[in-house]
Amino acid sequence: MTETPKGPLQGCRVVELAHIMAGPVCGLMLADMGAEVVKVEKLTGDDTRRMLPPDIAGESAAFMMMNRNKRGIALDLKHPDGKAALLRLLDKADVVIENYRQGTMEKLGLGYAALKARNPGLIYCEISGFGRSGPYAERGGFDLIAQGMSGLMSITGEGPGRPPVKVGAPVTDITAGILAAMGVSAAYARKLQTGEGQKVDTSLFEAGIVHTYWQSAIAFATGVSPGAMGSAHPLNAPYQAFKTADGWVNIGAANQKNWERLLDILDHAELRNDPRFLTNDKRMANRAALEAELNTVFETRTTDDWLAILEQGGFPAGPVLSVGEMHQDPQALARAMIVETDHPLAGPVKSLGLPVKFSATPGGVVRPAPLLGQHSRAILAELGYTETDIERMVADGVAIAAEAPALS
DSSP states (O other), X not given: OOOOOOOTTTTOEEEEEOOTTHHHHHHHHHHHTTOEEEEEEOTTOOGGGGOOSSEETTEEHHHHHHHTTOEXXXXXXXXXXXXXXXXXXXXXXSEEEEOOOTTHHHHTTOSHHHHHHHOXXXXXXXXXXXXXXXXXXXXXOOHHHHHHHTXXXXXXXXXXXSOOOOOSSOHXXXXXXXXXXXXXXXXXXXHHHHOXXXXXXXXXXXXXXXXXXXXXXXXXXXXXXXOOOTTOOSSOSSXXXXXXXXXXXXXXXXXXXXXXXXXXXXXXXXXXXXXXXXXXXXXXXXXXXXXXXXXXHHTTSOHHHHHHHHHHTTOOEEEOOOHHHHHHOHHHHHTTOEEEEEETTTEEEEEEOOSOOOSSSOOOOOSOOOOTTTTHHHHHHHTTOOHHHHHHHHHTTSEEOOOOOOOO
16 A cells, blocks of 8 residues: 555654654654654664564564554665665655664764754654653663653552552553654644754653653642552542452442442442541542442442443443453444554554544554565655666665565
């Protein structure tokens, strides 16, 4: 496929010099919103290509998830001709995304100052472990480390006395990519007004910190850092998962009105006048007793039974789905969060869709992840290289140019 989503960022040209996850998340968000994203890989490819298993027909499922909607070129950036080709690409770009360690781009002669001198309108997006300033700027970053240092692992898990637990998803990687895409979009809006580019800098550390809004509010107000509470909420009760006869159900009684409505639906009005549960602050202070009372009730029926009863009463509740069950959920399907593209080797491949919908300029996923060097020839030709030039670069090992087999 050569189609590009006609989203709100159509016309924005992005060069992705990023690998693994945080940078590629930024690239896929921009691509899904209509930007033309060219992923520049080293000759051995993004390391995610080697994250096997799982694979589909030998192609990394992880790579295909993170890099759909992008075109791909593979260049040796340490070779003068490879670097020259990249500079041609960057001279025409609106945005470049990189997530290398501090100083790597400068050593290649591709730092912000050098590229800004060539292309004053370039938006230079850096995603790192801890940001490009401060005492930790030189440190490398991983999601696990960022989750621990941001406070996330202290508030995730079953509760006091239990080992620290990270969020199951690489939430700082993903959030850093989303924050970067937000920053790039804001910088691009300014560029459209002024013609000027700028540097956009975010990190996994900051991406973890922003998930502590509620817990930070508590710590600022009380001087005490809240800990892990399982599925419970630090400010409202009952707002957590309860055991049913065959599974779990999430209950969202996030205010007094919903608490009283829940008691009516459960037919346990006697709890309304229980002094331990009269107000939210009392329910929070007696959360263990409240949980025990409600578990006794919820264990009498199945999850599906309770969901039917609660939905009929207009009460906010939901099941605890597996990832596979979520993929089949009718709301996820209706919101186009499960999409499919035709990969030249793997065939039909499912992916996650764009989580933001636009009424006038809808984005979407229309292109599978590229093979290593799949679009090298086309991109180099667009940059003014002749067919002879391109074949020489391939023969000299400056570029990889893979031909995608035709789908039957």
